[in-house]
Amino acid sequence: MNLFYLIAFLSIFFSLLVIFSKNPVYSVLYLIVTFFTFTIHYILLNAQFLAIVNFIVYMGAIMVLFLFVLMLLNLNQDSEPMKSNLIKVVGVIAGMCLLVTLVGSVKALNVSDPVVLKNPDIGLVKNLGKVLFNEFLLPFEVSSLLLLSAMVGAVLLAKKDPKKA
Amino acid sequence: METITQSIQGVPLNHYILFSAVIFAIGVMGVLIRRNAIVIFMSIELMLNAVNLLLTAFSAYRGDASGQVFVFFIMALAAAEVAVGLAIIVMIYRNTNTTDINVLNRLKW
Secondary structure (H helix, E strand, O other): OHHHHHHHHHHHHHHHHHHHOOOHHHHHHHHHHHHHHHHHHHHHOOOHHHHHHHHHHHHHHHHHHHHHHHHHHOOOHHHOOEOOHHHHHHHHHHHHHHHHHHHHHHHHHOOOOEOOOOOHHHHOHHHHHHHHHHOOHHHHHHHHHHHHHHHHHHHHHHOOOOOOO | OHHHHHHHOOOEHHHHHHHHHHHHHHHHHHHHHEOEHHHHHHHHHHHHHHHHHHHHHHHHHHOOOHHHHHHHHHHHHHHHHHHHHHHHHHHHHHHHOOOEHHHHHHHHO
16 A cells, blocks of 8 residues: 555656756656656556556657657757746646646545455456457557558658658 | 555555646646647656556456556557657757747747
């Protein structure tokens, strides 16, 4: 039980570092640590499949993509555009307003049952595979179309224009 | 595996909701206070992850596997979104030599 609070504290700490660090490369590195703490959260909920997918897709693929683009564009602290302090303060206040609204509505709900894993096998690959390939077979196939179109779009966008060059 | 599932038994569902709300609010703040398009993208990833974790917690709480399948679909969508978005950012950088979103206000006209 205490492990959850420790990991939650670490997640919040590192995600604050992501948005407040000046150098974008540090932001990406802190984001990787944040995603690792999320993976630990999934393991705590016994969602093993999601933990592995989070580890491979987010920390492996997406973060490498981010780091690659940052290194490619050669962004560092000197080229980092910063907003004025007034806008920063207003942004933080707006975010806090959103947080207070969400927390207030949760308090009004008055549900605080403990998370009891009724069926601990629910997050295992065997169980999720059965659900995914029975009820959600059509969305699964459509998501392959989405990935294909995203791949084509990304290549088309990032390619240099042959007429211009 | 038993000890790991034992350790989560006592955490109230409210604390998961509060934790996800905090992470989501941090993501919103990141979008509001940064001007670098790539850092704004990272903040959006933070928001997506907060929602993912909450869906997983609800799914474990209700004993229903559909929530975790939705999280899987959201992850596929996030991968596609990042690939296209970073391609757009690279193209913007090639044309304007910066990733500052303020140079994009000429899109208004």
